[in-house]
Amino acid sequence: MIRRVVSLVPSLTEAVAASAPELLVGATDWCTHPAELEVVRVKGTKNPDVRRILALRPDLVLANEEENRPADLAELRAAGLHVLVTHIRTLPQALTELDRVLRTCALPRPPWLDEAAEAWAEPPALPPCRAVVPIWRRPWTVLGRETFAGDLLARLGVVNLYAEHSERYPRIPLDELHAQRPDLVVLPDEPYRFTADDGPEAFAGTPAALVDGRSLTWYGPSLVEAPARLSAELRAAFR
Incomplete structure (x- = not known):
């Protein structure tokens, strides 16, 4: 027991x-x-x-x-x-x-577990866009292969440019991130707390989506609201 x-x-x-x-x-x-x-x-x-x-x-x-x-x-x-x-x-x-x-x-x-599965069955997705997804700076670290957050983003139409990298969380110099010419940079507020004043300025000229880290990286009751919230935050970057 x-x-x-x-x-x-x-x-x-x-x-x-x-x-x-x-x-x-x-x-x-x-x-x-x-x-x-x-x-x-x-x-x-x-x-x-x-x-x-x-x-x-x-x-x-x-x-x-x-x-x-x-x-x-x-x-x-x-x-x-x-x-x-x-x-x-x-x-x-x-x-x-x-x-x-x-x-x-x-x-x-619990009901929320089935509600989460239903919410993600047909999430409100963007047209496919190529993105880099930093999760840390000093040094810059991004989502690589086989990550939960990367899987969620893929379901929302975000093509992670480092999804085929040999590492799951590779450290990539900023100039190399720029060289990828992403359509979007996705900046969650955890584990590093990216904000409007800390993160987007490093990618001037590229749309930046500030997203809720809990919606992107937590698996639990937050999964019910996550697809709608993340989709709205991603779309806002292109307005």
Whole structure:
């Protein structure tokens, strides 16, 4: 019986909290949704406080192979904890893994999961446009191959110019990004917080779409509204 859950992934924290917030006893400092969630904070996704997690005596720890470090998860397992690690690179994987997490927690399938699948079945897409998608600067880092965010953008008509790169998050010099002559630069507000004053100026002459990072990178209840919100933000760049 799962009665005590620690989540090391913001998206999974929100997914469980939407159905059964009482199960959550610990979450990372980055788990900001729902805003009213009151649980013990166990530091970040990359530097969890293992001692604090162990002290919470969770029946289950939720993690992700990309967001959490293998060494930390191995330490939790060595201490006897049950650690569920999700693997998400595409929207279908996200929906499947969310279902697995909720079933492991013995929670019924929530309406928002089917609503998310329906919302993404025929999302409001742009005509295909070639784009670069920075997620960091100093150094400039972009979406590369096999990323969840890249899959969502592709479903909205955005052709990622680095989708075939050998790395998932390659560091690309700014002059090389310019040399690609993109139709659009997509600038999310996480993990790097791009804003109207920080990001677009580096791509003068190229339309810049400032997009909600949670809609682009989180997999959970936010997926229901994400296609409409992202589509509107992408379209706004061409006005």
